[in-house]
Amino acid sequence: MNAVILAVLVMIVLSLMRVHVVIALIGGAMIGGITAGFSITETVEIFTSGLGANASVALSYAMLGAFAVAISYTGLPNLLVKFAIKVVGREGEDRKKTMTKVLLLFVIAIVASFSQNLVPVHIAFIPILIPPLLKVFNELALDRRAAATALTFGLKAPYILIPAGYGLIFHDIVVTNMEENGMSVNMDMVPQALMIPVSGMVVGLIIAIFISYKKSRRYENREFTSNEEAATYHYTLPGVVIGIIAILTVLIAQIQTDSMVFGALTGLIILYVYFGYLHIKKEFSLNQSEELMTGGMKMLAFIGFVMITAGGFAEVIRETGHVDLLVDSTSGWIGNNHGLAAIVMLIIGLFITMGIGSSFATIPIIAAIFVPLAAAIGLSPMATIALIGTAGALGDAGSPASDSTLGPTAGLNADGQHNHIWDTCVPTFLHFNIPLIIFGWLAAMIL
Incomplete structure (x- = not known):
């Protein structure tokens, strides 16, 4: 049995059985390593x-978690809830609620898309934007699985298609690695080739919003802060202004320094200055700052542990050497059947x-496999x-260890009501992934 396939299958099966994803990753890595002939x-x-x-x-997630909790003390969440109630209107206006939910989901997808190309902050915006919106989602009875698909769409589709921001990096990796493996291509070819696969993701997003998760889903109004005072902290104009300034500062600092840690730190400094002002007015105790930091870190500690464990899992997969064996074992019986070759690849x-x-990390591996195989059977550049682009995107959207799924879970599970595997990954x-396979195969056949 190929070690890569077995390791991934063990990880997926354990995750679906609701074994904690950290344990699932460790278990998969151990099975993969032993299968490859390594000792324990x-x-x-x-x-x-x-x-x-x-x-x-x-560490970035921990800092952003602390910042997200601190933002709740500015009163922004309560302002958003009040606005949502006003937008939704009277109880029973189902059509108006549905339209509002659809609009909100598309806005989330657009904001997430901006985070890849226009304002390349990647997942840094999620712990800042999404937790304060959870009460809004609850008011609308919005199925958070729809929000997870909207977020993941925005985190992936734009950089796959558009050569700007993270998209420019992705396209450059594709071109560079294809040329290193002997196939001549240029940057202009990448968006043309990936337009069809990305259209499959658009179809998937529309199905998720309008069909799969259209119905209402009820959630409890839980607080995601460790201090109940924040739940009753009423918004004020200065608080809201400071909150918005802090969020914008985090995004700008993250772009300028390319560091989520430094971005979150600048936002926390602004909020702590504001809290110091409230302390002088005896409206806030500075002793709560330590509890704020700890509470925020706890909120996203799960994500951090998964990311660290995923690094170990990936290292084991690389060291097994079974990625090459996987190719060698399949290339022999593919022959010159383009359709079969495309689906197998x-x-x-x-x-x-x-x-x-x-x-991003798998494109070099995939290119080394796909370019010689494609050239041997006569597939066009x-x-x-x-x-290659579709295969790179595949799995990233549904992988328990991907930041494209961990990021949405970080925001949507801030109050403990969103399961990482069943509510985001599945x-x-x-x-x-299913539309990507279908449309990626079609692209390979057409092009």
Whole structure:
């Protein structure tokens, strides 16, 4: 049995059985390492060596969690709830609620899209924007699985298609690695080749919003802060203005320094200055600052541990050497059947990306596999780009270890009512990976 396939299958099965995803990742890595011929000790050493790969991301989440909790003390969540009630109107206006939910979901998808190309902050905006909106979602009885698909769509589709921001990096990685493996392509070819696969994601998003998760879903109005005072903290004009300034500062600082940690830190400094002002007015105790930080870190500690563990899992997969074996074992019986080759290549890409959890990190691996295979059976450069780009996106949307799923969960589970596997990973896998396979295959056939 191929170690890569077995490791990913174990991780997925354990996750679907509601085994904690950290345990599932460790279990999958151990099985993969042992299958590849490593001893338990060697597997643990390889796994441990990869843990530091995502440490900075984990710290970033902790800082952003503290910032998200601190924002709740400005009164912004209560203002949003009041606005939502005004928009929704009287109880029973189902049509108006439905229109509001659809509009809100598309706005979320657009904001997430901006985070990839226009204002390239990636997932940094989610812990800031989404937790204060949870009460709004509850008021609308909005199914958070629809919000998860909207967020994941915005985190993936724009950089796959548009050569700006993270998209420019993604396209450059595709072109560079294809050329290094002997196939001549240019940057202009990438968006043309990936237009069809991305249209599949658009179809998946529309199905999720208008069909799969159209019905209302009730949630409790829980507070996501560790201090009940924030729940009753009424908004004031100065508080709202400071909150907006802090959010904008975080985004600007993150763009300028390319550091989520520094961005969150600048936002926290602004809020602490505001809290100091409230302390002078005896409206806020500075002793709460430590509780604020701890509470925020607890909120996103889960995400940080998953990211760190995913680094170890990916390292084991790389070190097994079974990625090459996976290719060798399939290339022989594919022959010159383009249709069969395309679907097999996409499935291989799905398994590799599901395991590593990053389309950016897997493009070099996928290109090394796909370019020689595509050239051998006579696929065009455009078709090869479509397969590589689609395979890179596959699995990233539904992987438990991907930041495209961890980010949405970080925001939507702030009050503990959104399951990472069943409410984020499964919906995004069904609505994006299945259309990506279909439309990616069509692109390979057409191009």
